[in-house]
Amino acid sequence: xxxxxxxxxxxxxxxxxxxxxxxxxxxxxxxxxxxxxxxxxxxxxxxxxxxxxxxxxxxxxxxxxxxxxxxxxxxxxxxxxxxxxxxxxxxxxxxxxxxxxxxxxxxxxxxxxxxxxxxxxxxxxxxxxxxxxxxxxxx
Ligand code: AMP
Ligand code: ZN
Numbered sequence: 410x411x412x413x414x415x416x417x418x419x420x421x422x423x424x425x426x427x428x429x430x431x432x433x434x435x436x437x438x439x440x441x442x443x444x445x446x447x448x449x450x451x452x453x454x455x456x457x458x459x460x461x462x463x464x465x466x467x468x469x470x471x472x473x474x475x476x477x478x479x480x481x482x483x484x485x486x487x488x489x490x491x492x493x494x495x496x497x498x499x500x501x502x503x504x505x506x507x508x509x510x511x512x513x514x515x516x517x518x519x520x521x522x523x524x525x526x527x528x529x530x531x532x533x534x535x536x537x538x539x540x541x542x543x544x545x546x547x548x
Pocket of ligand 2: 411412415416417418419456457458507508
């Protein structure tokens with residue numbers, strides 16, 4: 410359940426120190442060393458999962474509620490106006506540490522724009538084709 414070569418396994422289980430906001434049976438929540446904004450946090454399961462597709466039911470059923478608690482605490486303590494949840498899966502999606510983690514990124518009024526994209530375009534026909542294509546694999 411742990412990977413001895415994984416830095417987030419070591420941090421989550423207290424072998425490497427990190428600024429910890431929360432520790433429970435399943436998770437540790439730490440501050441990111443390269444924060445996107447003041448208070449940027451990472452939710453780390455204590456067991457090793459590569460990404461979202463690898464998570465067990467126990468962790469996946471708890472992680473969103475924990476993210477909500479962290480976000481609410483950030484709004485009260487830091488005075489941020491909102492927060493983003495970001496969770497990268499795979500190198501192509503920007504994942505650099507291959508131990509599942511969820512970013513909780515406080516957002517401030519007049520803060521820099523981030524976690525955004527230029528909206529593209531897609532015809533109604535393309536949308537229908539895409540929906541059918543993905544639907545086939547959704548069980
Ligand atoms: P990702 O690109 O989604 O895999 O995010 C990895 C994140 O982990 C980045 O935001 C890094 O700044 C952060 N990070 C990497 N090593 C550490 C560390 N030792 N302690 C805290 N945050 C870290
Ligand atoms: Zn790990």
